[in-house]
Amino acid sequence: xxxxxxxxxxxxxxxxxxxxxxxxxxxxxxxxxxxxxxxxxxxxxxxxxxxxxxxxxxxxxxxxxxxxxxxxxxxxxxxxxxxxxxxxxxxxxxxxxxxxxxxxxxxxxxxxxxxxxxxxxxxxxxxxxxxxxxxxxxxxxxxxxxxxxxxxxxxxxxxxxxxxxxxxxxxxxxxxxxxxxxxxxxxxxxxxxxxxxxxxxxxxxxxxxxxxxxxxxxxxxxxxxxxxxxxxxxxxxxxxxxxxxxxxxxxxxxxxxxxxxxxxxxxxxxxxxxxxxxxxxxxxxxxxxxxxxxxxxxxxxxxxxxxxxxxxxxxxxxxxxxxxxxxxxxxxxxxxxxxxxxxxxx
Numbered sequence: 001x002x003x004x005x006x007x008x009x010x011x012x013x014x015x016x017x018x019x020x021x022x023x024x025x026x027x028x029x030x031x032x033x034x035x036x037x038x039x040x041x042x043x044x045x046x047x048x049x050x051x052x053x054x055x056x057x058x059x060x061x062x063x064x065x066x067x068x069x070x071x072x073x074x075x076x077x078x079x080x081x082x083x084x085x086x087x088x089x090x091x092x093x094x095x096x097x098x099x100x101x102x103x104x105x106x107x108x109x110x111x112x113x114x115x116x117x118x119x120x121x122x123x124x125x126x127x128x129x130x131x132x133x134x135x136x137x138x139x140x141x142x143x144x145x146x147x148x149x150x151x152x153x154x155x156x157x158x159x160x161x162x163x164x165x166x167x168x169x170x171x172x173x174x175x176x177x178x179x180x181x182x183x184x185x186x187x188x189x190x191x192x193x194x195x196x197x198x199x200x201x202x203x204x205x206x207x208x209x210x211x212x213x214x215x216x217x218x219x220x221x222x223x224x225x226x227x228x229x230x231x232x233x234x235x236x237x238x239x240x241x242x243x244x245x246x247x248x249x250x251x252x253x254x255x256x257x258x259x260x261x262x263x264x265x266x267x268x269x270x271x272x273x274x275x276x277x278x279x280x281x282x283x284x285x286x287x288x289x290x291x292x293x294x295x296x297x298x299x300x301x302x303x304x305x306x307x308x309x310x311x312x313x314x315x316x317x318x319x320x321x322x323x324x325x326x327x328x329x330x331x332x333x334x335x336x337x338x339x340x341x342x343x344x345x346x
Contacts, residue, residue: 057345060261061096061338062314064324066303069333074306077103078299078324078334080266080314081196083112085174085255088199091311096337100203104307105210107299109291109316112198114218117168117191121152124161124222132158132165135234136241143241147172147189162233163225169240170251176244177252200311212302214295214312224290228283236280262341263318270315289321296326303332 036044062080067073077099079091092100113119126132133141147169148157171191178194179186204211215221225233240247250273257269274280295312302308317323327334339345 058095058338059093060341060343061093062091062258062261062263062266062318063096063099063337065335065337066327067333068304068306075102076303076306076308076310078303078310078312078317078327080258080317081108081200081311082254082258083115083197083313084171084192084195085178085251086196086258087194088196088203090259091196091200099309100207102307103204103209103309105212105302105305105309106200106204107212107214107302107308107310108197108201109295109312110213110215110218110221112195112201114221115167117151117164120164120222121156121160124164124226125159126161132160132162135162135230136238140238140241143244144169144237147241151189162230162237163228166233166237166240167225169237170247173240173244173247174251174255176248177255180248181252181255197311197313200309214298220294224287228287232280232283235277258314260341261338265341266314266318267320270319284315285319285321288316288319291316292319292321292323292326295323296330299323299327300330300332303327 064078066076066078081091089097132144136144144157144165145154148165152160168191172189175190175192176186178184178192201211203209250269253272254266254269257265260266270284271281274284299310299312302310312323315322319325324334
């Protein structure tokens, strides 16, 4: 089990053992009452311990409880999220969702609304000398027109920067992976709308809970993508359009890894996205490191306030150079919650 449930389970089990020992002693001194045999007492104690373990078990979850130190400090939490392809219920199954009632402020990476396609394509256009149809080549361009031709005029489509469309098309592949998993019909060009982060922000706003961003200015977040060479995004977009089955399979792997609540599986799924391109792998590793280092001071500040729920993309949180790895060096007390991945209630 995770550190906190395991400690609680041991305490409950010890309490059950103490109670049964006292009851056994009282039973044996009850004057005229039958004395309980050692075997009966052991069986009864074992049954009580099993029941206590059963009652204290909680499902695996990618959630960490953070406190400033030993004592009565108000806890905060860090959770892994997916920007699309999973729901808030997927990330916080009961009874872990109870922390939402204890949260005083929610912290996410950036306002999700700032990353929607309509908010991006007006501001992030190619230079006049570039045209996306020429950059992509005939085959990928034809696929892109099929995907997004009903959403955007061709004249607009050919002027949008490749990174904007690469991010959007990955959401389309995720929507297709979700449809396949649910045995629904795919909807051509439809992007995934299921988002842990967006649902969490909407929940907070509905409840009147304070919301804050690690990148308060979305242009800071977007600048990370802008810093990556255009050639990388052209290759990424072309791959998503010309190798749709492989791109869809990567999105499905990411979904299932997240649902497993297994850190190693999530890291493998994140790495798989760029597995065929060493340069892309390096770019992704660098991007994660840049964001983790930039966000760490604000993440630590929010966690030390107490009552914070900080939601960070699973790939950025769990990477070897990600936010969680850096948090372990801050002196904060960090406890993984829930049972080990792959286990069931005793």
